[in-house]
Amino acid sequence: MGFKAGDVQMSYEYAPLLPKDDPAYIEQQEFTAQFGNDGNLMVLGVQDRDFFELDNFKNWQNLTKSLQEIDGVSTVFSASESYNLIKNKEKKRFETVQIFNNEIDSQYTLDSLQRVYTNLPFYEGVLHNKETDSYLMAITLEPEILQSEARVELINRIVEAGTEYTNKTDVSIHYSGLPYIRVITAEMIKKELNMFIFMALGITALIIFLFFRSFKVVIYSMLVVIIAVVWALGTQALLGFKITILTGMIPPLIIVIGIPNSVFLLNKYHQEFKQHGNRIKALQRVIRKIGNATFLTNLTTASGFATFVFTSSRILIEFGIIAAINILVVFLLSLLLIPIIFSFVAEPKERHLNHLNNTAVNKIVNKFVHIALNNRTTVYSVTGVVLFLGVIGIFQIKTTGYMLDDIPHDDPLYVDLKFFEKNFDGLMPLEIVVDTKKAKGVLKSSSLMKMDKLETKLAQHPDISKALSLTQAVKFARQSFYNGNEKYYGVPKSNQERNFILSYISKNEESGTELIETFVDSLSQKARMSFRMKDIGTNRMEIINKEIIKEIEEIFPSAKFDTSVTGASVVFFKGTQYLIKNLFVSLFLAVILIASFMAWMFSSKRMVIVSLIPNLIPLIMTAALMGYFGIPIKPSTILVFSIAFGISVDDTIHYLAKYRQELTETNWSIRAAVVLALKETGVSMIYTSIILFFGFGIFGFSEFGGTVALGILVAVTLLIALFSNLILLPSLLLTLEKYITTKSFKEPLLHIYDEDEDIELEELRIKKNTKDA
Incomplete structure (x- = not known):
């Protein structure tokens, strides 16, 4: 892939927005x-x-x-x-x-x-x-x-x-x-591609170090996403796709989206190791306990990008294909390389586990637990007000697009x-x-x-x-x-x-x-x-x-x-309108597709509805912010919704997966399961959301207005989704406990392991292949 990545080329031609039969x-x-x-x-x-x-x-x-x-x-x-x-x-x-x-x-x-x-x-x-x-x-x-x-x-x-x-x-x-405009913008994209890769690596590395206080965690997490970036560029070259304003964003996106995989895996590894002190058993439990959930989170994120294939726009189709494939690639690399690497390196020391007792983060999580247990009426009232304001904001959104809409007004172009x-x-x-x-x-x-x-x-x-x-x-x-x-x-x-x-x-x-x-x-x-x-x-x-x-x-x-x-003026405006309409269709498909995955995972229609609510509210709020601040609906901003929805639902999946595990261990005490699941996954959710917030925030340094809007809006949406999943989702589970925790939810189609299966500590060791002399 490294060899093929060297063959990737910049796009120097105009990609039509309209399908060929229009x-x-x-x-x-x-x-x-x-x-x-x-x-x-x-x-x-x-x-x-x-x-x-x-x-x-x-x-x-x-x-x-x-x-x-x-x-x-x-x-x-x-x-x-x-x-x-x-x-x-x-x-x-x-x-x-x-x-x-x-x-x-x-x-x-x-x-x-x-x-x-x-x-x-x-x-x-x-x-x-x-x-x-x-x-x-x-x-x-x-x-x-x-x-x-x-x-x-x-x-x-x-x-x-x-x-x-x-x-x-x-x-x-x-x-x-x-011709001049296209060449200048292509060169700007080329310059930003390298800048965003280094910025994404730098900001995510810094945040991971602040969380884990371990250079090993930083180095090996970075290694995984760097390999994934090489794969992304290699895949693009293999498929014959050139770098455009959208595909140029994929390497930093892979870094930002891929790092949370390492955070969840390593956080679980440290939690397990702290309990029993057995490195191999901890790694085994990491894969069995959250492997399926992590797969579902990456699948939903990939689905958010994959729906762009239905837009009939070549530039978006290529973006969707490359992003979807490589999000699944970074999951596979994370699930394989993290356990393999940490099975060879030294066991984590006490200082490496101190982040599990982070007083500030634990206080925040405990505050969310208190709100969910005691202030659900307030939660629903605030949610209602937010939705009301959101609807008003949505009606103020304008839809438009300009040829140089994304270029700063003081730029010579x-x-x-x-x-x-x-x-x-x-x-x-x-x-x-x-x-x-x-x-x-x-x-x-x-x-x-x-x-x-x-x-x-x-x-x-x-x-x-x-x-x-x-x-x-x-x-x-x-x-x-x-x-x-x-x-x-x-x-x-x-x-x-x-x-x-x-x-x-x-x-x-x-x-x-x-x-x-x-x-x-x-x-x-x-x-x-x-x-x-x-x-x-x-x-x-x-x-x-x-x-x-x-x-x-x-x-x-x-x-x-x-x-x-x-003429180009007519084709541009009709292409922009066509693209916006199709991107709304892709958003609808993303919701349906992700809901289907969650139904497959949890085997409960009611649980799917409950899980979608906390993730649709952030989209409504983001749309409202666009209306209030005069950010128009255009191809670059409409991308926000499919991307953000595919990522924000990840926290929901991790939380519900843990919630279901805790149900069996607490004799189906929903209240206890909600609290325990929130305390364990809340830390990882906060960590990953901070990484994603600052990771997408780097696009705010772009010279393209559309890229700036995309980065900032996704970052804000994910931040709202964090609070929605930490407060509203537990509240809904507690309020609707009698209606949603059905037998099918207890015995889902996709099983997420929650038992140690009588594994003896002394029997766990790395097996080495040897041959008779």
Whole structure:
């Protein structure tokens, strides 16, 4: 596994949130096949009122040349590469002429060329914003490079070229675009992966040492989880999964979730050894007494992650598979290695057992016992108030998602995106395709006018950019046809005028029909209108999407036209909504699955209901906190519930397993069994909950808001679950004793050993294999 772990790779490609049979996904794939990928564009932007000063402009031209020479860059287009269409009356065609050539030798020449450029409305809002003196450079990157590790070097070389420009001009460059955003976030994930592994090891090691006061316990517990981390990375490489923002969290999660196994096993080992002083008998009892219960706790935790398989999202499916497999792996490693290792090392000394008499922890446990025995009415009253407040908080939860939702607002990635949103109305692609159902249908005057009407309406929206489309190209050509007069920038008014202009375009020998073929299919039956949108969130995007569809239906009736609205912006918001809905389904499945495991373990439906109540309340409270503090429901935060529920139920299983053992030893005295079970398992529950609280708390140091929210919310949920299991669960057992302690609970399907089976101390020793000479 260590050998294979070295083969694990970072993910440098976009993982779609929608399943392949979803209509929105199908439309996006059809668009890509027809017109190409809309996610290969990186943009650079500057705000410079002296942009057309000779030296500054030449530096911009030099930047363009240096970018064009980079391997992986297909095209570079900006104001310095803009072209004009010149009407050639003799040949009756347009000639494409670059406005700014490389022989500009004076400010006077540049000023005259600038007037030509600014007289072309085609570029306004696309390459420049004259109101803010902002200029944009569009860089098309090769798809093959973007899907490989080489794209990191590609982006770095582009940034290096931009830095050189900034050093010469003192003008800051803003970088954005989907390829750039994905590379930067992937590198952030890579950096955090190593940080969280060391932080998880450090915090858990410190807490274990404070509890057990033994370096041996710390070293061997760490050894188990380190091996489990190696297995996790090896498993990921074997299955061909790459490291994403979610799978990058698995190694620290394995450490945090795996350490409680060692805590329960070693705590039981020390308890048993203190009773009779026989190391081997203590280890034997550890496996027999809590082995099955520990297996069930890990199985329920793994189930919480495994339910993500039902989301149909590749990134979540991979996360769920790797996490579920390796949580069971860390259980097996713990159950095998801990007893094996401690059968060889020296017996624990008196100071190593002192933690069992921890005065502070025992006082806390005794306080919980007192509350359960004497203040159950207060417990139920407080629980009722908490639930009431929880329901109110839940109704205040908002559901939304942003492309850079998880990035801090002071991060350059976020700041640069806002620059382009402010000056160029965003970067998220929004594509509208109109199918006229007839060859050359999009070239009709009526079709051109309809498209222009739609583009004009949508461009008036504050969150939508000006369109790039066939109509804009035709309007550009019309202006050129009338000798560059700006007032003629518009669609042809008659079929005769349209025919003249299109004939000039079709006869352009230099570029053929390249001016329009980017926006229409080969039959001129379908036309593409390409917009850019701001990152406005899924809720606002849903409203705008409905408005766009309504506008389209009014202008292009479905009886005569087929239309589709797609692009990364649409796929993102629909994918986010789909994911949230499916994550709620996965949470429901997690509850059902875990309840089934507990029914299998305890063979009592009533006991399952009682055991679920203390673990559902923390989920309600966490949801309420999200409502009160304005934390929205989104893919990163909805993960909290399945993960936290799968982990919090572990304490319940350990407690009920011990409770059932004590029932037989106390002649079915429920009161005595509740108290004894709480006193024995309460310490381990507190230990493990503290480890989990601080273990998940380390994710609060992440640069990703979603990871921060996930870590803090899971930590808070588990802390609430601890008090719920230590106070509410014993109270319910005592109140409902006559209804839940049935014969089936006394004789469950999955037996947890509670007898020593007449084992003689003197017969217990390690057997060594020997061979006759």
